[in-house]
Amino acid sequence: MENFLGDISRSVQLSDDINRLLEVRTNPHSGRGVITKIDCSENQLVFLEEPLVLGPSNDPTSEFCCVLCYKILGTTTYNQCESCSLPICSEKCLNQSSGIWHLRMECPLLAKSRSSISAQVLLSTRSWLAPVRALILKLIDKPKWGQLLQLEHHLNERRNCAILQRQQALVWFAIQQLAVVETTQEEIRQVCGIFDSNAFRFGVSREIRALYTLVSLINHDCRPSTRVIFDTQFKARLSARRTIRSGEELTITYVSPLLNTRERREKLQRSKHFTCTCTRCEDPTEFGTHFSSLRCPKCIKGHLVDNDLPSCDNCSFKTTKEKVQCLMTALSLKQEKALRKSDSTSLENILGIYLKALSDNHSLVIDLKQKLLSNLNRENKLQTWKRRLQLNQEVINLLDRIDGSNSRQMGFLQYQRQCFFVIRLAHMQRLKTTCQNGVQESDEYERTDWLIGELEKSLSLATKLLKHDINCPEELKRHQVK
Known part of the structure; x- marks a missing residue:
């Protein structure tokens, strides 16, 4: 396994040699897992990893998007790459790192079949592009293709899975038109199984799916030792949620707490x-x-x-x-x-x-x-702000007990909480009641100093937890700049 870690070191950004910091072990209960060789403090960045393969999500709720930056597009009017016809949001995308990779590696292969690509295939890119990009690794990056094949696919358990069979059929249909790489039905099935078992989905509407070599090896725990978020460059950032001792297995959660x-x-x-x-x-x-x-x-x-x-x-x-x-x-x-x-x-x-x-x-x-709470937020009536704050706080209290205070979901709840204080303070300002003794001191919900203090507390927590997140709210990004 040491050689395996050495092979993936080029895609993982660490402060030192990856073999000195981490190792992969196998046990009969959970299979392969990632073990830390050093102590990690709370909130410490353990590693930052670039995606092995990145593409549009096949989630039925995701939106049709640019295949380079993943910005949401309309299905009737959108730009196309002049060479291969894949949907993009603008020519500017081709000048970004993902666009440069596309032009050098992917586009020349796809362009050969441009005349035979049907509109149906172009509009269904989310169904086949990520697996096809994985298959293209066979031609352009054999070490990465080898890393991909080491990930679990669970084909025996999925042998009769209708969803996997449909994905395989869609990718096979696209491959027949594209003719970009020689493959087989079984190989496509294996790649689709690897995506189903290991891919992370993220973005505004889960429009992105990606495979990560090292993050994909980290096992699950319902109260994990680390959290993984995905930044605007689609890199996976693994941070310690608590103090982790040398020799301890790193864990993430695969499900909502x-x-x-x-x-x-x-x-x-x-x-x-x-x-x-x-x-x-x-x-x-x-x-x-x-x-x-x-x-x-x-x-x-x-x-x-x-x-x-x-x-x-x-x-x-x-x-x-x-x-x-x-x-x-x-x-x-x-x-x-x-x-x-x-x-x-x-x-x-x-x-x-x-x-x-x-x-x-x-x-x-x-x-x-x-x-x-979602209903009350949609109605957005000022008189319900205290009830909304109460509901939000009750969920925060529960999440803190079952999952701790250092999670991505907690970050969004704390961001929501500070928004309620902003609403109340803005209303008090309009009523000109923000002077120190302008309201009754007996009700803390009406005290400006308490409201501001709670707002700053939630804003600080939300910023700490979400500052690198691809879905970080714009208000938090501006707060970081300040």
Whole structure:
């Protein structure tokens, strides 16, 4: 594995020799993993890695985009590369680093088949371009092609996967027209499997997907030791979320922390083909948050922990898993009905019903609070700012307990929080009540000094967590400049 790390060192930016800092080990439980050979302090940049392969995402929710800078394009009017006809946003893109690579490596191969490329293939670039770029590595960069083939593809587990079969068919259809590289159906299937198992999707509407050699080797934990973000140059930045000791395995999360244990495990089993046994997954209370627990109908104060025989942790009440499932089905139907109405009053009503049956931090409660918050933000009424702040803070408090305060998702929640203080301060300014004693001191929500202090705290935290992120809000970028 030392040679493997040496092979990828040209794509990873480190302060010293990569072999001195990291090693790849294999264990029977989690397969290959990345181990640090040095101590890492909280927020330390562990490494910065360039993508192995980069292309448009095949996510059905992603937008049609430029194949060089990934700016969203319209599907009716867009510019094209004069040589190969691929969609681009402007000629300026061709002068950027990705454009130079395109003109030197990719474009000459694609240009040979320009006359035979159909409009259907051009409009479906997100379905085939990234795998085709991977296949082109066989011709232009054999070391990178070798690195790609070392990534997991899980073809045995995906043998009957309809989605993978469809992706393979789309790439094969494009290859037949492009004729850029000799390949086989099985090789295309392997490459598509590698993308499905290892690709990261990011951007405004997840319009970019990329493979990274080293980041792709890092294993999952539901409360990981590191976080990975993607910057405006599409590089993966791996930073320590806490102090990491020499000899410890680096971990990232593959799923949202705001999924409960059953949802996380199902998603990981479906997409990554393993069952997570991390500390959080093995704790039925999920660090004491009761993220999957029901409220005890007998004593009210206790919780029915989600296990084979749900029982109250405060009294002697017991029930069956079947009864719990019936209750959850009924609550889900109520939620669907309320969401169809899509007004905040209906969501508040269903939230009240939830809180009578579910724990305060149940995943359904948190999910509904976020939907309610989104609705209130869309309505943008000044009189609801305090309620919005409250909902935001409740999600922050929950996330801090299950995932810590040093995550990308926390960054966006803190950014949202500071926006609420901006709204309130702007309103107070308009009312000319910003003088020191212009409002009642008894209510901290009306004290200018408290509002400004909380705003600055959230702004600082959001900036620290998102300053390199490709989706960093413009306000935070301006704050960094100051």
